[in-house]
Amino acid sequence: MNITRGFTGRPRVHHPGLPPGQYDAGDEWPVLSAEVTPDLAPADWTFRIDGLVAEPRTWDWDEAHELPPSAYEGDIHCVTGWSKFGVRFGGVSLDAFLDVVRPHGSATHVVAYAHTGYTANLPLADVSGGRAWIVWEYGGRPLDAEHGGPARLVVPHLYFWKSVKWLAGLRLLDHDEPGFWEGNGYHPRGNPWEEQRYSGD
């Protein structure tokens, strides 16, 4: 351990929900997108799943809202170091979409992509089984554009760069392909509890 002379840090708060190396952002919700926030109206939003599926399908805003509602209440963690506790997102479980397209048995990974072209790769197991949502509400209100509105992916058990804003689609693959940050040196999976920030962590 390399002690930094004279460094004490902020008061220690024991929070079992805080992954290693993270701090509590409190009421802050930093925005870190690398691209211009798109001007995307709900009427222009679509979401498609294709690749290794039985029936590729595109949903528009109204069709997506006809699926059974589901909410995520809990914590989120950003690779830059902040965590945010007790957030509430409203939308639909990604399982509801996957059930319609029926993934092939050979599908192992997905590339999630945004209407801006941003991409993130995820194991299929990380976006199914009640672990991922498409959301359009935050705290009971429509999701702000700078936070990914009209609709974004939320995969709360991984670092938040995986939770693609302005979600446009998922491509199911039989292999892993790096997305935008993963191609920029970040970890392929990004589990905050194992502090998988960068490639090699």
Added chain:
Amino acid sequence: MTELTTETAGATEAPGTAGTVRGAQERFAPPTRFAVPGRIAVSPQDASVWRTATLTGIRRETPRVSSFRFAVPGWPGHLPGQHLMLRLTAEDGYVAQRHYSIASAPDDSGHIELTLDHVEGGEVSGWFHTVARPGDRIEVRGPLSGFFAWPADRPALLVGAGSGVVPLWSMVRFHRSRDMRVPLRLLVSTRSPEDLIFAREMRSETTPVFTRSAPEGEAVGRLGAAHVAPFMAKQPPGGWEAYVCGSNSFAEHASRLLVAAGQPVERIRIERFG
């Protein structure tokens, strides 16, 4: 400096036919414009190693901002616009980690510089501004990320506010140190002349915008369309690559101004504080 490979930026494949499966050799390309293709390939090794950085000097820039110079044995080199992760460790093992942009241009001095705002109540910036002295050792890993890097291959229009000027200033320093001919311009928003970081070093490449108080005879006001228009009217061949850095609200404002002035969205890279 480590040799870095420039990737083909903006390369887009035609989207696959609906429902078809791409072969393993073929990289998936989203059927939408890729907003911010990476500029350079990054080394996973560089990002994974913690290195000891020894503070060798502190230089005051403004009443709230100072530059910190470090000797970093083994530093693999960087391009301007890249950042690093830094960590401080308390005696009880408590660790604080932060991402900071690199302020210095790439050189072979074995040193790098960070230029840090003194954030109210900030545990890390507070340590730097009130405790740190030459000889202190911290740890860094990097350089990180390639999307905001500027390999000096394209004309660059830099737009920053406050300490958002730091990674942009690394680009200006790089440009000067190699006596480059590729066009480079900086628009920087600051509260007042006293708060303008690197003011002593700024020359004709820089256009400051003062939001609260300005030198005698200069305008006070927010960055606006009129500031951006002259750069868009006189574009270099091939157009500008725009780099925007600052708070989220500034980044939203500045990027909208650029889009409204005709700058293509896929040629605007944004680094936001947070």
